[in-house]
Amino acid sequence: MPLFFLTFPSVKDSTWEARHPNRATIDIAGVTSWSLFEKFSDTAWMNRGVEYEALKSRLIDELLDQVYHFCPQVRGKIDHTELATPLSFNHFLGRSHGDFMSLAASPARFAIRDLGAHSGVPGLYLAGQDVAAAGVVGATQGGIIAASAVLGRNAIEDMVSA
Ligand SMILES: Cc1cc2nc3c(=O)[nH]c(=O)nc-3n(C[C@H](O)[C@H](O)[C@H](O)COP(=O)(O)OP(=O)(O)OC[C@H]3O[C@@H](n4cnc5c(N)ncnc54)[C@H](O)[C@@H]3O)c2cc1C
Incomplete structure (x- = not known):
């Protein structure tokens, strides 16, 4: 290893x-x-x-x-x-190739525009690593992006000013 x-x-x-x-x-x-x-x-x-x-x-x-x-x-x-x-x-x-993080962080993955906080279903928002990037930090960022989508403004600014 x-x-x-x-x-x-x-x-x-x-x-x-x-x-x-x-x-x-x-x-x-x-x-x-x-x-x-x-x-x-x-x-x-x-x-x-x-x-x-x-x-x-x-x-x-x-x-x-x-x-x-x-x-x-x-x-x-x-x-x-x-x-x-x-x-x-x-x-x-429930994985198929033994991975334990998110989707592979490839250029193709970041080109998928549907992986965002807006699900397309009114009132349903997506959060977590696949909205942003792999790992705990990525999942936290996914949560902030989802909060931004719900609030209709950039919630990252709340984190920076807190
Ligand atoms: C062994 C291991 C070690 C890791 N080590 C690290 C590390 O050192 N550093 C790091 O950054 N990352 C690490 N990770 C990755 C990290 O855990 C994930 O990136 C992170 O937890 C993803 O967060 P998430 O909120 O997107 O998803 P999750 O944490 O998977 O949360 C999804 C939640 O949804 C729930 N859920 C699923 N389906 C349903 C359903 N149908 N209805 C209701 N609830 C449902 C699940 O029970 C779960 O609580 C590790 C992962 C594993 C498995």
């Missing part, structure tokens, strides 16, 4: 320590390729076969190597690991 994203979600939860003293959660994400998983795409969740489990196991080891590289103090202290793969996103997010 050429790129990783390592984060500690439990640190962001102010109630965590009281509920789970001396414990923490770690998330690590790595970039992979749909081509590795495509051949398993006809299998069912929780029943994808030995070869798939072996692939998952190899990827877990690769990800844990990175965790230990940056946080050597957690070695021997991890008691549960779980890996989501592109097939998990297909299953849980």
